[in-house]
Amino acid sequence: MTAGNGRTAADSGAALGDTVAQVVRQWQTVHPGLDTGPMEIIGRVNRCAALLQQVEDAPLRRAGLTRPEFDVLGSLRRTGHELTPSEIARETFASGAAVTKRLKVLGERGLVERRGDARDRRVAHVRLTDTGRDLVDSVLPEQLAYETTVLSGVGTDHRRELAGLLGELLIQLEDRLGLPRP
Numbered sequence: 001m002t003a004g005n006g007r008t009a010a011d012s013g014a015a016l017g018d019t020v021a022q023v024v025r026q027w028q029t030v031h032p033g034l035d036t037g038p039m040e041i042i043g044r045v046n047r048c049a050a051l052l053q054q055v056e057d058a059p060l061r062r063a064g065l066t067r068p069e070f071d072v073l074g075s076l077r078r079t080g081h082e083l084t085p086s087e088i089a090r091e092t093f094a095s096g097a098a099v100t101k102r103l104k105v106l107g108e109r110g111l112v113e114r115r116g117d118a119r120d121r122r123v124a125h126v127r128l129t130d131t132g133r134d135l136v137d138s139v140l141p142e143q144l145a146y147e148t149t150v151l152s153g154v155g156t157d158h159r160r161e162l163a164g165l166l167g168e169l170l171i172q173l174e175d176r177l178g179l180p181r182p
Helices: 009-016 019-030 037-055 058-062 067-079 085-092 096-108 130-150 156-177
Strands: 112-116 124-128
Touching: 019 037, 037 156, 058 067, 058 130, 067 085, 067 096, 067 112, 067 124, 067 130, 085 096, 085 124, 096 112, 124 130
Parallel strands: none
Antiparallel strands: 112 124
């Protein structure tokens, strides 16, 4: 990815002096022949993810939700139908145990309901309550506006380019791990 002036994204990061650029320079001093290119990408993705998690999505927090809880509610809302806990786990990239815990909390708040399967008592089906649907529908626009603000320092064209490049990386990683794609 070029920064619009012929420089690469790594050059831009180095020029800006981001944390990963400093780490890369240190490694290049210790091991000058080492290709640190992968670190420049994966290190930045990991650092951005860590920082975004630290910020704690303000609209979600105001609604009394964690990001993982919102992901459960969001998966039920966007698919538009009941899901089993294992389907929710796949949708949210969470473990079964984590989904069970989140469903318990969300159920206690009256945001989701579980019902047993008539044919298989081991299977549960989860659906949003009206309260849960209304909460998702009210929080989502605020959350998207918040995320837009977080990304406001990155131009629209660069955002599109970054989204495309991250999409390519995600597809490659999912394929390597044998994860199903839609």
